Amino acid sequence: MTFPDLTSEIAARLPDLRGRLIANQSLAELTWFRVGGPAQLLFTPADEDDLASFLAGLPAEIPVTVIGLGSNLIVRDGGLPGVVVRLGRGFGEIAIEEEHRLRVGAAVPDVKLARAAAEAGIDGLAFYRGIPGGIGGALRMNAGAHGGETKDALIEARGVDRAGTIRCFANADFGFSYRHSQAPADMIFTSALFQGRPGESAAILAEMDRITAAREASQPIREKTGGSTFKNPPGQKAWQLIDAAGCRGLTRGGAQMSTLHCNFLINTGGATAADIEGLGEEVRRRVKDQSGVELEWEIKRIGLPA
Secondary structure, three states, X not given: OOOOOOHHHHHHHOOOOOOEEEEEEEOHHHOOOOXXXXXXXXXXXXXXXXXXXXXXXXXXXXXXXXXXXXXXXXXXXXXXXXXXXXXXXXXXXXXXXXXXXEEEEXXXXXXXHHXXXXXXXXXXXXXXXXXXXXXXXHHHHOOEEOOEEHHHHEEEEEEEOXXXXXXXXXXXXXXXXXXXXXXXXXXEEEEEEEEOEEOOHHHHHHHHHHHHHHHHHHOOOOOEEEEEOEOOOOOOOHHHHHHHOOOOOOEEOOEEEOXXXXXXXXXXXXXXXXXXXXXXHHHHHHHHHHHOOOOOEOOEEEOEOO
């Protein structure tokens, strides 16, 4: 699908923009599944002020979607109408502050935050080594792994709303719960401040190595995947329900439920977004029929069907 080109219209309305505008940019290459259609317009802002100016001047009827590293995301084959915002280098800084704190741009990969903290002798953030995503997504979904969650370490975060207003949110403002926050849906987070505690770099790095080894042994991290597909129901494990329903290794087109960890969808090569999402829905149906439990997607699915 090819959308009408919005580039000239937006550039004319906002002549002082410093970020990059690309019409009909394929999003498949920006997601870990390597599937999906184009963004009608992809905008990569130069910095927070550039993002705020862009959103303030963008016509209200044009929808805005933000994507991060694309690790926990299915973009449907028809692509995304409107503007897709993807934060880049202007949101990739990490600053070590007093009292074992780190101020981090929303485009920073979770693993990079974990390593920066470890090298600075700041403990309490090593769990981010096990999360395949970026800080912006971690804020949105209260990302966690290996006994830690974003809510445990976050002090505050900054973001820009659809009207172009820069806002600050304290931890309590997020209403964090399991893999969820109640932050406004239109908020594009730009940075966050995390609290750690004193630690020894060698010990923290050793813990990160343990997390890495555990992931490599139990998860298909070298495949085209999106991480955990479904949330764990209260008191249960999604993978156990999927296994009991006979879905380990189940395929549709080029999509497969991993044989290594059956709560991971993978693109074995040549899968479409419809293959991947359709297989996930088939797994949900089989689990519901077998156990009565309705699995909830953890992977975000956006865009139009082909």
